[in-house]
Amino acid sequence: MPTNLSSPLKADVKHLSFFYGTVQALKDITLPIAGNHVTALIGPSGCGKTTYLRCFNRMHDLYPGNRYEGQIVLYPEGINIIDPSVDPLAVRMRIGMVFQKPNPFPKSIYENVAYGLRIRGATQRNQLDEKVEQALRGAALWNEVKDRLHHLAFHLSGGQQQRLCIARALATDPEFLLFDEPCSALDPTATSRVEELLAELKQRVTILIVTHNMQQAARVSDFTAFMYQGQLVEFDTTKTIFTNPANQLTEDYVTGRFG
Amino acid sequence: MPSNPLRERSGIGTGQKQLDRLFALLGLLAMLVSVGALLVLLTGLLMEGGPRLSWAFFTSYPSRFAEQAGILPAWVGTILVMAVTAVTAVPLGIAAAVYLEEYAPKHWLTDLIEINMANLAGVPSIVYGLMALGLFVYQLRLGQSILTAGLTLALLILPIVVMATREAIRAVPKSLREAAFALGATKWQTVQHHVLPSATGGILTGLILALSRAIGESAPLMTIGALSFIAFLPHAPWQPDFPFLSFEWLLDPFTVMPIQMFNWVSRPQEAFHVNAAGAGLVLMVMTLGMNGLAIYLRARYRKRIQW
Incomplete structure (x- = not known):
């Protein structure tokens, strides 16, 4: 564990366990998330990284039979966001998510970005216009799409669609963004654009990213957590994890001996 | 080689x-x-x-003389009955499907409902006629009217509408729903803004296929007592004074195309059989037209959506 996270915590995960029905997918995970930094989750397929990520916006609540134990305390308020008394909608209003495969709505580019604002009650055209432009600039997509905001989002390339999804998540000014292997469906050029974007975004938001690409974790993150079979094996600064891991399993994984 | x-x-x-x-x-x-x-x-x-098709064939009432007989009350009746059927079955069916697919908890009861729904879709239409005779005609005293007929056919196609809609809703990918939920949308917002619009093509196709089944039904309508010889039109659905709409036609007696055909076919004179063939042709064009519309709509909505 890094003794000093060097910045205030955005979230503190304490003894988090998660169950799909009777199957335990996460086992007693304790992991602090530093504000305005990028924390990467790495580990072999099926280790629970995505399950863990989806706890943060209560995505598991959409399907029956799922159960959380433990706490995810969100700061500055210090509330446990997986407590049953907390409305998942209130959590999702503050924590955005970008999925593995770009999933734009079958609507125009503009309406994709504006959707989060619309469901929060925004109706004023000029205000929406401004927010949409801001979000698209934030996702480094504005220059490519400013002349065709009202075209269908499906006409964009895969990389552009993923940046559109990032813009869509940014439009509502979330404090915290979850990325679930955001580059796994993208080519190397599109990947590097998204990675550059992550570095810019962390000035404003806290980022938690799942990746199965270790080079990517090394490039974009400040802290890295290595998970294996539903457990947190090691958490430290990215530099330590990749150069001097404490655990033999971590070392084997980051050096490519298994996974 | x-x-x-x-x-x-x-x-x-x-x-x-x-x-x-x-x-x-x-x-x-x-x-x-x-x-x-x-x-x-x-x-x-x-x-x-x-050769029997002519302007007069569409604008004449039935007659004892085959050459003068026409299908005016039949096609008007068919259109009015179908209107009642569509107005009843479509909102009910879609709402039921949305509930079952998006809101209902998944357990043995919903499984039972699902199995029942599939069975209901296979129940012979005359059984629906018997039920409608007991319920709409005798219990609710709606008479042997357009309203009764429309409601009967609505019951008949309701399971088909529900199943087609559920199928269409199920085809909407999980990723689209999750995208909306992740932005903080409520269930109803997700359904209203994303699931239903994306499923529209499939739903419309199912609806039209269901309606084109209803348009050809005669057995349940004869059971509730549709007239087979009728020499007047129902009241017009409009009137000159406010509120300009009239609903008197709902309780009027009626006939529909298949029943008119049946009536003509069962007469001994050859000339009436020709009339039946003419009416059959019109009915077939109506059905093919509806199916064509379904294909067009499906293609149109599919163009907009790609996963």
């Missing part, structure tokens, strides 16, 4: 190839049988009833 080294080395036997061709041939034959049957039916109707 030139040798084919590629085939020899890949190990594909000529027997496999021949089997492949045999199946293609069988498939082609099967297709020709069904297309051929339709063509024979259509040409038969055209040759027999085609």
Whole structure:
């Protein structure tokens, strides 16, 4: 564990366990998330990284039979966001998510970005216009799409669609963004654009990213957590994890001996 | 015969190839049988009833004289009954499907409902007629009216509408729902803004296919007591004074195209059979038109959506 996270915590995960029905997918995970930094989750397929990520916006609540134990305390308020008394909608209003495969709505580019604002009650055209432009600039997509905001989002390339999804998540000014292997469906050029974007975004938001690409974790993150079979094996600064891991399993994984 | 080294080395036997061709041939034959049957039916109707089609045929009431008889009350009745059916079955069916698919908890009861729904879709239509006679005519005293007929056919196609809508809703990918939920949308916002619009093509197709089943039904309507000889039109659905709409027609007696056909076919005179063929042709064009619309709508909505 890094003794000093060097910045205030955005979230503190304490003894988090998660169950799909009777199957335990996460086992007693304790992991602090530093504000305005990028924390990467790495580990072999099926280790629970995505399950863990989806706890943060209560995505598991959409399907029956799922159960959380433990706490995810969100700061500055210090509330446990997986407590049953907390409305998942209130959590999702503050924590955005970008999925593995770009999933734009079958609507125009503009309406994709504006959707989060619309469901929060925004109706004023000029205000929406401004927010949409801001979000698209934030996702480094504005220059490519400013002349065709009202075209269908499906006409964009895969990389552009993923940046559109990032813009869509940014439009509502979330404090915290979850990325679930955001580059796994993208080519190397599109990947590097998204990675550059992550570095810019962390000035404003806290980022938690799942990746199965270790080079990517090394490039974009400040802290890295290595998970294996539903457990947190090691958490430290990215530099330590990749150069001097404490655990033999971590070392084997980051050096490519298994996974 | 030139040798084919590629085939020899890949190990594909000529027997496999021949089997492949045999199946293609069988498939082609099967297709020709069904297309051929339709063509024979259509040409038969055209040759027999085609010459009978004229403006007067559409604007005349039935008559004792085959040459003067027309289908005016029948096609008006069919359109009005279908309107009642559509207005009832469509919102009910879609709402039920949305509930079952998006809101209902998944357990044994919903499984039971699902199985029942599939069974209901297979219940013979005359059974619906008996039920409607007991419920709408005797209990609710709606009479042997357009309203009763529309409601009866609505019950008949409701399971089909529900199943088609559920199918269409299920085809909407999880990723689209999750995208909306992740932005903080409520369930109803997700359904209203994303699930239903994306499922529209499939839902419309199901609806039209269900309605084109209803349009050809005669048994349940005869059970509730549709007239087969009717020489007047129902009240007009509009009126000159405020509120300009009139609903008196709902309680009027009626006939529909298939019943008119049945009436004509069951007469001994050959000339009436020609009338029946003419009416059959009109009914078939109505049904084909509806199916064509379904295909058009499906293609149109599919163009907008790609996963």
